[in-house]
Structures are given as structure tokens and as C-alpha cells.
Amino acid sequence: MDFYLATLVQGLCFSGVALGIFISMKIFNIPDITTGGSYTLGGAVTGMMLTHNHSAYTVLLVVIVAGAISGAITGVIHTKLKINALLAGIIVMTGLYSINLTVMGRSNIPLNNIPTLFSLINISSNPNQNTFLVLLLFVLLLTLIIGYLLKTDFGISMRATGSSETMIRALGVNTDAMKIIGLAIANALTAVSGYLITQSQGYADINMGVSIVIVGLGSVVIAEVFINWLHITSIWLSLSLALLGAIAFEFAVAVTLDLGVDATLLQLVTAIFVLLIVGLPRLSFKTSS
Amino acid sequence: MIDIKQAHKIFNKGKANQVNAINGVDLHIDSKEFVVIVGSNGSGKTTLLNLVAGSVLPSSGSISIDGNDVTKLPDYKRSEWIARVFQNPLSGTASDLSILDNFRLAAIRTKVKGLSVGINEQFKKQVKDKIATLGMGLENKLEQPMGTLSGGQRQALTLLMSVMDTCQVLLLDEPTAALDPHSAKVVMETADKLIKDFNLTAILITHNLKDAFTYGTRIIQMGEGKILKDMPSEKEAALKQNDLFDWFG
Ligand SMILES: Nc1ncnc2c1ncn2[C@@H]1O[C@H](COP(=O)(O)OP(=O)(O)OP(=O)(O)O)[C@@H](O)[C@H]1O
Ligand SMILES: [Mg+2]
Numbered sequence: 001m002d003f004y005l006a007t008l009v010q011g012l013c014f015s016g017v018a019l020g021i022f023i024s025m026k027i028f029n030i031p032d033i034t035t036g037g038s039y040t041l042g043g044a045v046t047g048m049m050l051t052h053n054h055s056a057y058t059v060l061l062v063v064i065v066a067g068a069i070s071g072a073i074t075g076v077i078h079t080k081l082k083i084n085a086l087l088a089g090i091i092v093m094t095g096l097y098s099i100n101l102t103v104m105g106r107s108n109i110p111l112n113n114i115p116t117l118f119s120l121i122n123i124s125s126n127p128n129q130n131t132f133l134v135l136l137l138f139v140l141l142l143t144l145i146i147g148y149l150l151k152t153d154f155g156i157s158m159r160a161t162g163s164s165e166t167m168i169r170a171l172g173v174n175t176d177a178m179k180i181i182g183l184a185i186a187n188a189l190t191a192v193s194g195y196l197i198t199q200s201q202g203y204a205d206i207n208m209g210v211s212i213v214i215v216g217l218g219s220v221v222i223a224e225v226f227i228n229w230l231h232i233t234s235i236w237l238s239l240s241l242a243l244l245g246a247i248a249f250e251f252a253v254a255v256t257l258d259l260g261v262d263a264t265l266l267q268l269v270t271a272i273f274v275l276l277i278v279g280l281p282r283l284s285f286k287t288s289s
Numbered sequence: 290m291i292d293i294k295q296a297h298k299i300f301n302k303g304k305a306n307q308v309n310a311i312n313g314v315d316l317h318i319d320s321k322e323f324v325v326i327v328g329s330n331g332s333g334k335t336t337l338l339n340l341v342a343g344s345v346l347p348s349s350g351s352i353s354i355d356g357n358d359v360t361k362l363p364d365y366k367r368s369e370w371i372a373r374v375f376q377n378p379l380s381g382t383a384s385d386l387s388i389l390d391n392f393r394l395a396a397i398r399t400k401v402k403g404l405s406v407g408i409n410e411q412f413k414k415q416v417k418d419k420i421a422t423l424g425m426g427l428e429n430k431l432e433q434p435m436g437t438l439s440g441g442q443r444q445a446l447t448l449l450m451s452v453m454d455t456c457q458v459l460l461l462d463e464p465t466a467a468l469d470p471h472s473a474k475v476v477m478e479t480a481d482k483l484i485k486d487f488n489l490t491a492i493l494i495t496h497n498l499k500d501a502f503t504y505g506t507r508i509i510q511m512g513e514g515k516i517l518k519d520m521p522s523e524k525e526a527a528l529k530q531n532d533l534f535d536w537f538g
Binding site: 148149151152153154156157159160162163164166167168169170171172173174175233 | 342365366368369380382383385386394395398399404405406432434
């Protein structure tokens with residue numbers, strides 16, 4: 001696959017994570033670390049089920065439910081036991097490692113030409129282009145669903161929960177339930193990313209989720225820079241920016257690697273890159289105010 | 290309408306920093322009464338309001354609203370009857386949401402927040418007309434985030450939001466404390482008008498002597514978690530401002 005297309009595909013696969021982190025971090029103001037575990041869970045379920053001859057559609061449903069359950073568990077630990085969200089996420093992520101290993105039965109499942117979502121749907125005869133087009137449609141659909149959800153009365157209540165808890169409780173919303181549902185949705189989306197990437201790269205790996213939180217954070221932070229800079233209030237634009245953020249982030253990483261940076265240093269480079277996008281606007285704001 | 294029987298609220302029970310915020314309050318408020326509560330700082334006024342709203346549950350005693358025992362009911366389930374305006378203008382509205390979104394939530398306070406889009410042209414027009422009555426020029430800023438408005442503007446909007454859906458009880462905790470005199474006047478007059486127009490049962494906490502004198506049908510003074518004085522409207526009218534002044538002591 002050519003360099004740009006491969007990177008684009010990778011970025012599109014990560015859109016679930018970007019939307020998920022957008023919901024947990026931007027909408028609920030909850031730093032959710034469950035991401036690493038639920039992403040791998042999505043991959044593990046996909047690898048295990050596809051190799052057991054389940055259809056990619058059935059697998060998708062199971063992946064969504066599995067991701068939602070892991071997010072809901074973090075939500076329950078956070079709201080009902082009043083445990084710090086970061087800690088709740090770490091607890092669930094740690095537990096998920098064993099679950100994922102149990103689901104997979106080994107640390108790596110190659111898909112070796114097993115039918116995937118990308119071979120079930122045929123839009124283009126060129127397999128690489130087909131993957132790209134199927135992904136594009138998939139991500140569009142995902143964004144439409146989430147965008148619509150956030151516009152509904154339920155969605156406005158979700159957004160208000162992250163903005164003013166006193167207000168939304170006084171208006172009749174159980175904020176604990178709202179946070180649990182929100183984290184469930186966020187992690188279902190993240191698991192869907194695991195589902196997509198497993199099929200696009202052709203294998204599931206127990207360590208695939210190691211740096212996924214930073215990918216989601218990076219995407220949302222890139223989006224946030226533009227949201228603040230251009231004073232964007234539209235939900236559609238904000239979601240689109242998060243998606244573009246995921247793609248931009250993947251390009252930044254790919255270009256770095258292409259420039260000859262050693263792959264062992266990739267995580268460090270990624271970390272510094274995110275630090276720069278988060279840190280630079282703050283530095284310049286400080287000097288100007 | 291509201292019945293409080295032998296309510297006690299103890300914070301941090303058994304610890305060194307134990308506070309007996311409410312010490313055996315018995316209070317009956319009739320439908321359409323407008324009760325003004327005064328009292329020194331820390332006398333338990335906000336805690337009493339929180340007990341009615343359900344954001345604080347009593348250590349002992351019982352509370353009922355409109356004949357329903359709500360003693361153990363959490364705040365979000367009491368929104369069926371109650372709308373609130375908070376002391377802090379930031380608490381009553383969501384900064385990140387547009388004015389329109391805020392009003393949409395207020396319009397379905399007593400209803401299920403479902404999976405349909407409720408904001409349409411008709412709703413926009415309804416909100417626009419409502420906001421225009423304030424005369425603050427906010428009716429053309431419906432899409433603007435609440436966070437871009439001033440405290441006074443937000444407090445006035447919170448008041449309007451309280452009557453977007455059916456409302457029986459309005460709780461006002463020092464709604465003008467953070468406002469300049471002009472905004473304070475607008476907010477208090479709006480509140481008084483809404484309470485009369487919508488036949489609301491209302492409780493107002495205030496440190497403003499003039500407001501306590503001007504508004505309400507009954508005045509209550511609190512001290513150390515108890516009701517010290519309780520005076521109906523007829524006598525309140527006969528009170529001299531100076532007498533009232535002593536109540537704030
Ligand atoms: N959540 C809480 N935890 C511990 N103590 C509390 C809590 N809320 C209130 N208190 C204490 O209860 C007492 C009564 O507080 P409350 O807020 O009801 O007073 P208030 O009459 O509203 O005062 P103010 O006029 O200053 O608003 C105070 O001593 C306060 O410190
Ligand atoms: Mg108070």
C-alpha cells in the first residue's frame with residue numbers, strides 16, 4: 001500500500017478512539033485510561049471470533065457490547081465507589097489485560113486471509129482502495145450516529161453533565177448514570193477502533209493498546225486547538241475536527257518515521273509531539289496576557 | 290405544599306469537625322406562599338433549601354412535597370416539583386452549552402431526556418419570545434454559549450428557565466448576591482413577577498434587608514440551625530424596617 005493511503009487508513013481506523021476520547025475528555029471532563037484495555041479488547045474479540053468463522057457483522061456487535069461493558073465498569077467504580085477516574089480506569093485496564101489474554105488464548109492472532117469487513121463489502125476492485133472506501137463509509141456512519149446522539153435531548157443532557165453537574169441534577173438528570181453511559185459509549189467506540197485496526201493490519205496483538213491513549217489524546221488535543229482558536233461551537237465541526245486530528249496525528253507519526261527516526265524512539269517522539277501541541281498554545285497565551 | 294418535620298442535618302458526624310447545620314426544624318409551607326428566609330452566615334439557610342431540593346438528605350426527620358414523602362428521594366427526582374436558582378450564577382446554567390440548549394433542558398425538566406432532537410424552529414421562537422421579555426437584548430444570541438454571558442444575565446435566564454416546564458416550587462438562594470444593584474433589581478422583579486404569574490410556592494434566601502421587606506408573604510429568621518422567628522404577611526407589613534434590621538443580627 002502506498003505511504004499516504006496506508007497512513008490515511010490507519011488514521012481512519014483510529015477515529016473510534018478519537019471520538020471516544022472526545023466524549024470522555026471533552027464532553028465529560030473525565031480522563032479515561034480504560035481506553036488501552038478496551039481497544040485491545042476490541043482487537044482480541046475480533047481476532048478470536050473471526051478465526052472461529054463468525055461474520056464481521058456479528059463480531060462488530062459483540063465488540064461494541066464488550067467495549068461498552070468495560071467502560072461502564074470504570075464508570076461504576078468512579079461514580080458509585082467515588083474513586084478517582086484515572087485510578088478507576090487503570091484498575092479496569094489492568095484487569096482487562098488478563099481478560100484479553102484469555103479471550104485470545106495466546107498473545108497474537110494472525111488473520112491469514114480470513115474474510116473481514118473489508119472483504120465482505122466490495123466497492124472497488126483494488127483491495128487497498130476498497131479498504132479505504134469501506135473505512136471512510138464506516139467512519140462517516142459512526143460520526144453521523146454520534147453527532148445525532150449529541151444533538152438529541154439525551155445528548156444535550158450528556159454535554160450538560162460535563163459542564164455543570166449542579167444544574168443538570170436540578171433539571172432531573174441522574175449524573176452518575178449519565179457518566180456510566182457516557183464512558184460505556186466512549187469505550188464501545190474505542191473497541192470499534194480495535195476491531196477496525198485488527199482487520200486492516202491482519203492480526204490482533206495483546207500489546208496493541210499500549211500507546212493508544214496518547215493517539216486519542218493527541219487527536220482531541222489537535223482538534224481542541226482549532227476549536228478554541230476558531231471559537232467553534234458546532235458539534236458536527238468539533239467531531240469532524242477530532243477525526244481530522246486522528247488522521248493528522250497519524251501523518252505526523254508516519255512522517256517522523258519516514259524521516260529516519262528509529263522505531264524504538266517512536267513512543268518518545270509521540271509523547272514529545274503531544275506535549276508540544278498541548279504546551280505551545282499555553283506558552284504563547286501566557287506571554288500575551 | 291412543603292412539610293418539614295423534626296429535620297436534623299449533621300455534617301461529619303462523630304468527627305472533630307462535626308457541624309449541626311439543622312437542629313430540629315418544623316416547617317409547613319402552604320401552596321402559593323412566598324417565604325423569605327433571613328439569618329446570619331452559617332445559620333443553616335442554604336442547608337435547609339438543600340434539604341427541600343434533595344441535594345442534601347436529612348440525618349433524621351421527614352420531608353414531604355405536595356403530599357409525597359420525599360425524605361429519601363435524590364435531587365434529580367425532585368425536579369418534578371422543584372426548580373432552583375443558585376447563589377452562584379455559574380451553578381444554574383451550563384457554560385459550555387448554548388442558551389438554546391440550556392433552555393431545551395429546562396423545558397424538559399420533568400420529562401424523560403430521550404433520543405429525539407427537541408430543538409426546532411417552533412421551540413427557538415418560543416425561547417426567543419420568552420427571553421425578549423427580559424429586555425436585555427439576549428433574544429438574538431440564542432446560539433451563543435452561556436459562558437459568554439455575565440452573571441446577572443445568567444441569573445435572569447436561570448429564572449426564566451425555571452418556568453419553561455411545569456413548576457410548583459421555586460427555590461431562590463441569594464439569587465442576587467453576585468450581581469450589581471441594577472441587575473439585582475431586574476432579577477428580583479422578574480422573580481416576583483414569575484412567582485405571581487405562575488402561582489408558584491417560593492422560598493427566597495436573602496441578606497438584602499430591602500428585598501426581605503419588599504417581597505414575600507411570610508418571613509422567617511434562622512439561627513444556629515433553628516427557626517427563630519416566623520411571621521406571616523399581615524404582620525410583616527406592619528414591621529418597621531428597623532425591627533427587621535435586628536433580625537439580621
Ligand atoms: N457539605 C457540608 N459539609 C460540612 N459542613 C457543611 C456543609 N454544608 C454546610 N455546612 C456547614 O453547615 C453550617 C450551615 O451552612 P449553610 O450553608 O446552610 O449556612 P447559610 O445560612 O446558608 O450561610 P450563608 O449566609 O453564609 O450562605 C455551616 O457551619 C457550614 O459550614
Ligand atoms: Mg447560604
